[in-house]
Amino acid sequence: AQTVTQSQPEMSVQEAETVTLSCTYDTSENNYYLFWYKQPPSRQMILVIRQEAYKQQNATENRFSVNFQKAAKSFSLKISDSQLGDTAMYFCAFMRGGATNKLIFGTGTLLAVQP
């Protein structure tokens, strides 16, 4: 069975600074996808960034980038130039490739961006 672990329940960062959120996962699959979702107090889960396991290049979306270490089964999220609107819960998620496409989530990291 696949598992996703986020070991940082809470993080804090000053506005305009950079912060890295950690995520590790366990799987025996070779074909899979990894995601970071943001959940603000409104409860709406918003996709931040995704990574295909077969791609060696780390995904980047504007101020958000990942450090994907497949051998170490690590998938960290870096947020550059943090903004107050980045304050939210961040969930790392795993999806196996193929017929069943359920997401397996970690327990989340609450990020607070301080002015």
Place this chain on the structure above:
Amino acid sequence: GAGVSQTPSNKVTEKGKYVELRCDPISGHTALYWYRQSLGQGPEFLIYFQGTGAADDSGLPNDRFFAVRPEGSVSTLKIQRTERGDSAVYLCASSTPSHNEQFFGPGTRLTVL
């Protein structure tokens, strides 16, 4: 375009009652998922529909939980004989045939007194 919608946004019920939670996916999305998010936890998978059929219902906790999607669009999650432990936010998501990105609704917060 319109995103995934869920109704009601909040539902308070008494232990032992029956509840129905509705999800309206994005038009044209053939895949629909239900997740349950307890306080302080990440969402947990309940059931996945591809069209009208349940392709994977392995996450349903017991036979009090049931979901349908009769016309391949709107889905209803049904909970019988509710228990206090069923209190959670129930999230719905939908995706296109490529399945790689799931779009989530705002969730229904269920409180069982």
